[in-house]
Amino acid sequence: MRVDARALEPIMQIYLPIAELAVNMFMLLGMGAAVGFLSGMFGVGGGFLLTPLLIFSGIPPAVAVATQSGQIVASSVSGALAHWRRRSIDFTLGLYLVAGGLVGSACGVVLFRILRSFGQLDLIISVLYVVFLGGIGGLMLIESGRAIFRRRQGRPVSARRPGQHTWIHKLPIKVRFKQSKLYISVIPVIALGALIGLLVAIMGVGGGFIMVPAMIYLLRVPTNVVIGTSLFQIIFVTAATTILQSISTQTVDALLALLLMVGGVMGAQFGAQAGHKLRGEQLRLMLAILVLAVGGRVFWGLVAEPETLFVLTTAAVHLE
Amino acid sequence: MRRLAAILIVLTALPAVLVGIAGPARAETVVAAVSDKIVEIRSNFVGTELTLFGSIERDGATVGRAHGYDVVIEILGPGEDLVVRRKNRVMGIWVNGAGVTFPSAPSYYAVLSDRPLEDISGPAVLRRKGIGERFVDIRVAGEPADPETYRTALLDVKESEGLYFADPDAVEMLTERLFIAHIKLPANIRTGGYRVRVHVFAGGALLTTTRLGFWAVKSGFEEAVYDLAHQRPLVYGLATVIMAFSVGWLGSILFQRN
Numbered sequence: 001m002r003v004d005a006r007a008l009e010p011i012m013q014i015y016l017p018i019a020e021l022a023v024n025m026f027m028l029l030g031m032g033a034a035v036g037f038l039s040g041m042f043g044v045g046g047g048f049l050l051t052p053l054l055i056f057s058g059i060p061p062a063v064a065v066a067t068q069s070g071q072i073v074a075s076s077v078s079g080a081l082a083h084w085r086r087r088s089i090d091f092t093l094g095l096y097l098v099a100g101g102l103v104g105s106a107c108g109v110v111l112f113r114i115l116r117s118f119g120q121l122d123l124i125i126s127v128l129y130v131v132f133l134g135g136i137g138g139l140m141l142i143e144s145g146r147a148i149f150r151r152r153q154g155r156p157v158s159a160r161r162p163g164q165h166t167w168i169h170k171l172p173i174k175v176r177f178k179q180s181k182l183y184i185s186v187i188p189v190i191a192l193g194a195l196i197g198l199l200v201a202i203m204g205v206g207g208g209f210i211m212v213p214a215m216i217y218l219l220r221v222p223t224n225v226v227i228g229t230s231l232f233q234i235i236f237v238t239a240a241t242t243i244l245q246s247i248s249t250q251t252v253d254a255l256l257a258l259l260l261m262v263g264g265v266m267g268a269q270f271g272a273q274a275g276h277k278l279r280g281e282q283l284r285l286m287l288a289i290l291v292l293a294v295g296g297r298v299f300w301g302l303v304a305e306p307e308t309l310f311v312l313t314t315a316a317v318h319l320e
Numbered sequence: 321m322r323r324l325a326a327i328l329i330v331l332t333a334l335p336a337v338l339v340g341i342a343g344p345a346r347a348e349t350v351v352a353a354v355s356d357k358i359v360e361i362r363s364n365f366v367g368t369e370l371t372l373f374g375s376i377e378r379d380g381a382t383v384g385r386a387h388g389y390d391v392v393i394e395i396l397g398p399g400e401d402l403v404v405r406r407k408n409r410v411m412g413i414w415v416n417g418a419g420v421t422f423p424s425a426p427s428y429y430a431v432l433s434d435r436p437l438e439d440i441s442g443p444a445v446l447r448r449k450g451i452g453e454r455f456v457d458i459r460v461a462g463e464p465a466d467p468e469t470y471r472t473a474l475l476d477v478k479e480s481e482g483l484y485f486a487d488p489d490a491v492e493m494l495t496e497r498l499f500i501a502h503i504k505l506p507a508n509i510r511t512g513g514y515r516v517r518v519h520v521f522a523g524g525a526l527l528t529t530t531r532l533g534f535w536a537v538k539s540g541f542e543e544a545v546y547d548l549a550h551q552r553p554l555v556y557g558l559a560t561v562i563m564a565f566s567v568g569w570l571g572s573i574l575f576q577r578n
Contacts, residue, residue, distance in 0.1 A: 022507035077568025246557030265571030310473035
């Protein structure tokens with residue numbers, strides 16, 4: 001039996017109440033699932049992929065970024081529950097990170113609003129994406145490339161030596177984090193949390209791709225609690241950002257978020273299974289290439305000659 | 321007090337007097353109605369089409385029109401303050417320049433007619449009445465340099481979004497005096513009041529105009545979500561977060577392995 005695709009179109013189209021446009025429902029579910037698959041496979045939130053994808057597919061950047069924070073809550077809850085069952089969350093460390101994150105997120109939402117009123121929000125979002133994706137992707141590419149090269153040569157992949165100290169460990173106001181077996185200053189912890197909060201609000205990402213390396217390399221948090229604690233912080237910071245964006249900019253589209261969440265949570269399960277079949281450095285190399293590809297696409301959008309030299313934005317709507 | 325009353329009487333009588341003077345040559349009137357007074361935007365909204373019916377009424381004294389009538393229908397969506405920015409290349413990156421604001425510009429503007437507008441009447445009449453994309457009342461705020469470029473850019477972007485358009489085939493003259501028109505509303509229309517102006521032309525001159533309107537409103541689930549987001553943003557934000565927690569929790573139960 002043949003089904004006319006056009007006859008199905010009205011059923012597949014769904015009108016988003018806040019974005020105020022009709023989009024293909026299965027495209028959104030599929031996008032959520034595809035990104036969820038990758039995020040499950042690589043153990044990352046996937047916000048850095050989904051937000052640009054939404055913007056490329058015509059969702060206004062302000063709606064994409066604000067809505068994305070809601071979708072990250074869902075995917076992080078799924079992940080964090082699994083870590084909670086395994087007792088691999090350092091709640092004390094998590095709470096300090098959340099405290100910093102809330103401050104950062106509040107500043108980010110205010111900044112978001114100011115940039116939007118100047119018409120420069122899209123530019124800042126794009127530039128931040130290029131800088132962070134380019135930087136992190138580049139570092140990961142080098143690191144995983146070296147690891148693969150070493151393995152090829154038969155040398156063991158060197159593990160990080162514990163007990164190394166940096167300037168970070170000389171800062172004052174030290175607190176003992178029992179589960180992480182750490183005695184460090186809360187200043188870098190809160191600062192890291194605040195940076196992540198800022199990124200959540202402005203870029204529509206969870207920030208795990210910065211948080212995880214920063215916790216491992218700067219704070220020297222043991223690897224087994226890093227992911228769980230990072231997810232714990234991301235849940236509360238993205239949840240707070242969702243609420244703040246709802247109040248401040250009213251650009252959170254709950255229906256769009258729901259479609260992405262459902263797709264994402266399902267996709268993540270299959271991604272996690274696929275991820276177990278690959279070695280760590282192979283996964284990191286693939287993720288690095290993916291991160292660089294997204295960064296490159298955003299960069300191209302910044303430098304390529306635009307189709308039209310003019311952009312139109314709505315400053316205010318008059319309800320008559 | 322008496323003088324005021326006298327002025328009021330004169331003012332009230334003035335239109336009647338004017339109509340009386342113009343009467344013999346301008347006796348046509350037009351009546352029109354749209355198929356729906358309210359367009360409901362629901363989750364399955366993919367745009368819609370309204371039908372407008374109209375009739376050109378004449379009285380006994382009306383002179384015959386050698387070339388028949390032309391009908392031009394304008395539909396203006398709710399106003400919005402639009403900002404047009406030109407992109408400039410700064411260090412290899414395309415950056416938005418300072419904006420030019422068009423306060424209360426129509427969010428939607430359609431000009432429907434029975435034949436191309438330029439064949440119906442001359443630019444002098446159209447300009448005076450503000451009919452057509454070239455002349456419609458979209459005013460720039462302040463005195464920026466080169467406002468026409470920005471106005472043209474606004475029209476271009478709106479056209480590419482399908483929100484501004486001219487359709488010279490949309491009005492069908494059923495008889496010499498009866499007409500029907502189809503008003504296309506795409507999925508990305510704004511909610512609010514839509515103004516409709518129906519103009520009747522003959523021999524290039526505007527004979528009569530009537531105004532009507534309809535509303536585009538979000539309805540059902542869409543309305544509930546939109547209203548909650550704007551009227552109780554805190555509740556809306558909390559509800560979104562609770563939904564996210566539930567979906568995440570459900571996902572972890574449904575797919576729990578081991």
